[in-house]
Amino acid sequence: MTLFALATLSLGACAKPAVADAEQTAAPANQAPLSAELKPAAPAAGTPDARAVAAIKKINSQLEVDRVGPAPFPGYREVIVAGTTAYVSDDGKYLMQGSVFDMTQKKDLSERSMDSFRKELLATAPKSERIVFAPANPKYTVSVFTDYECGYCRKLHSEIAAYNKAGIAVEYLAFPRMGMASEDAEVMANIWCAPNRNKALTDAKSGKLPAKIRCTSPVAKHYSMGQRAGLKGTPMIIAANGQAAPGYLSPSDLLQWLESVSK
Structure with a gap:
């Protein structure tokens, strides 16, 4: 991010089109308040x-x-x-x-x-807040900020079995890239509120959106975390030591990257 970008930064501008300031920070009623951790x-x-x-x-x-x-x-x-x-x-x-x-x-x-x-x-987002796809004994665990509709997010999820087979556990956090006042955020909240989050996310990534469900979801908290973590686009893959991958990586490339950054 350049100095000019820092000077003109809008807190809700990451990975989505610009909208009015009030719309950027507004959140649906079923969102938990932003985390202060x-x-x-x-x-x-x-x-x-x-x-x-x-x-x-x-x-x-x-x-x-x-x-x-x-x-x-x-x-x-x-x-x-x-x-x-x-x-x-x-x-x-x-x-x-x-x-x-x-x-x-x-x-x-x-x-x-x-x-x-x-x-x-x-560390402020416990596993209970995440949607986890993991093998029995993972060698590596990554946190992935995801949106249900972005192309590379869908590509990554379509290969989730291959990531797990490679020994990689994928723990999803929500990042509605169109912002917290968008339909995107509502869909993500419905996914996190679903009785079976894993199925709801998988279905949504293939075009079958979940039913509207009322609950207190962590989507707003995750969105804030993504911005603070330096997210420039989804998916954002982060290793256990906090290092961020350069973008989407195939199962074999992600395994190679994790081996290199874990030394």
């Missing part, structure tokens, strides 16, 4: 952390900083905001975005911070 306490006034948060708020007062702390280089604070990592000078005057690469460790430190945050964020 992992929201840090406000830093003490006058500290570099507080100046960093204030600098982000000057860009867009609606932005919520998910994490703030020392940067991996002196004179700056590292902030995670709206699914991206940025760096604000200790005096709050300068902001930078981009990867910080440690030449000694040969590691992208910005991505490492996002990975850590994603791992903690995903």
Whole structure:
């Protein structure tokens, strides 16, 4: 995400067409309230952390900083905001975005911070909130933000038996890419409210939509989590250590990727 994009970011704009602000944040009546987990306490006034948060708020007062702390280089604070990592000078005057690469460790430190945050964020969604397709003894488990109608989401789900056969458990979280005020969100809530979620999701991905059911679903919470995790489109596949795959991966490619990032 560029600096310009950060300055003009709308909190509901990820992976869907732009709509009015009120529509972006509205949620159907059967949605659970947005999760407040992992929201840090406000830093003490006058500290570099507080100046960093204030600098982000000057860009867009609606932005919520998910994490703030020392940067991996002196004179700056590292902030995670709206699914991206940025760096604000200790005096709050300068902001930078981009990867910080440690030449000694040969590691992208910005991505490492996002990975850590994603791992903690995903821990706030227990298995009872997810739709799980898993083999008896999985070697790997991935969290997948999905929509019922996107093409690559359907392709991934059509191969779910092959992922399981490869030893990969797939745990779905909901991300209605048309936004929380859309029919898409209502359908996703109906899937999560169905007596048999697995069947309802499988049916919906093949065009058979579930009946309307009233319950308190975690769809709004998952949608917020996807935005905070840096989701740019569905499906978003995340390994147990918080690393995000580059997009849809076939069963064999996903297994290869998981083996490489788990070393």
